[in-house]
Amino acid sequence: MDSSLEPKVEIDLLKLDNQLCFPLYAASRMLTKAYQPFLLALDLTYPQYLVFMLLWEHEQLTVKELGEKLMLDSGTLTPLLKRMEQKQWVSRRRDPDDERSVIIGLTPAGQALQTQACRVPEQLLEKLDMSPTEISALRTQLTHLLAQLT
Template sequence: MTTIPTPPAPNDLLKLENQLCFPFYAVSRQLTKAYQPYLLALGLTYPQYLVLLLLWEHEQLTVKDLGERLLLDSGTLTPLLKRMEQQQWLSRRRDPRDERSVVISLLPGGRALEARACDIPAQLLDKLGLSLTELAALRTQLTQILTRLA
């Protein structure tokens, strides 16, 4: 008599619903998608918006600084910055003190986008239905996780 082997018991740790990575992945995609209509009205992509957020705050940064803050390598960042330079939102120039370093500076066209983008955070917060306190707590937790993973 042949016996049919019993399939192994499913490993609960390998169920999608028990994974931490999937909600992060899905939320990241959905949040980026939620930004799209607002950014499309400005002619921006999400990565361009992130670059501008830093430049609105700092006026100028090196490519290295941008890459470190955005967790992007120069191979990803350079074509993005070239397209933004063609739009006259920023300029790229070699640092006279260190020829290996490229300085990114905000131009008036990039600065003008700031006024048009100022409502985006509030619109997203409203869409998420989070209070400022909830947002701050969530951002703190996510930053802690990101720091531990980096």
Template sequence: MSKNNASSDPSVEALKLDNQLCFALYGAANRMTRLYRPLLDAMGLTYPQYLVMLVLWESSPRTVGALGEALDLDSSTLTPLLKRLEAAGLVERHRDPEDERRVIVDLSDAGRTLREDAKAIPEQMICALDLQMDAISTLRERLKVLAR
């Protein structure tokens, strides 16, 4: 097959990098992480730690299992994040007195205070993305469907 014919072959077109949904998502995820990094660095958080804090700011205390469910993370991924957050003084972990197998995670006073610093992040991200709110909402909802 010649080069000219290959470009009109649908199976070849399907293999082009620019036609890959996975690559578009990968690039978008990388850009989001780069945009968040300076904001989170100022707070002393990594992006995964920020996600844990978001869940705890919504509702705290939570079990490690409930955190994992909310973030779609298993405990082997979540435990090191929680240990680092605890070492930073942002969360406290303890065993559930009613069931020693369960670990409960709660915000410390410093973790609650950090929420005030985080309040500006969503607006800063909206400005950095330069998208209309309705476009952001639509994109978020479509991505949630894709992530199921």
């Protein structure tokens, strides 16, 4: 076997254009950036928006449940939730059945944001030049990829 081909293969494997990770990383950053003007109007950060979407769906969750669903550790989530509590959007209380567990619930102000936030997905879809079918297919592929990695 010609050893002069081996370095070429290794170099090709290390080209940025040949990586799966980079377009996912860049797309994630750009998509999060695309949300910014819509969330800024609501005084929300993207991670806060993610927390709200879960709470609007479930009304209350433990910090552990939020972390599992958002794939965030408590060290990242706790300061975020404290800021949301300071803005009076959520309440944090110890679970009476398990003092180690903290339950996060919506306040009336947090519930009221839901009406305003309903427009955010529509605004983002208007910004993307993709059909609902394309978006659904991409979400399915990414969900499958996430399942493979976890």
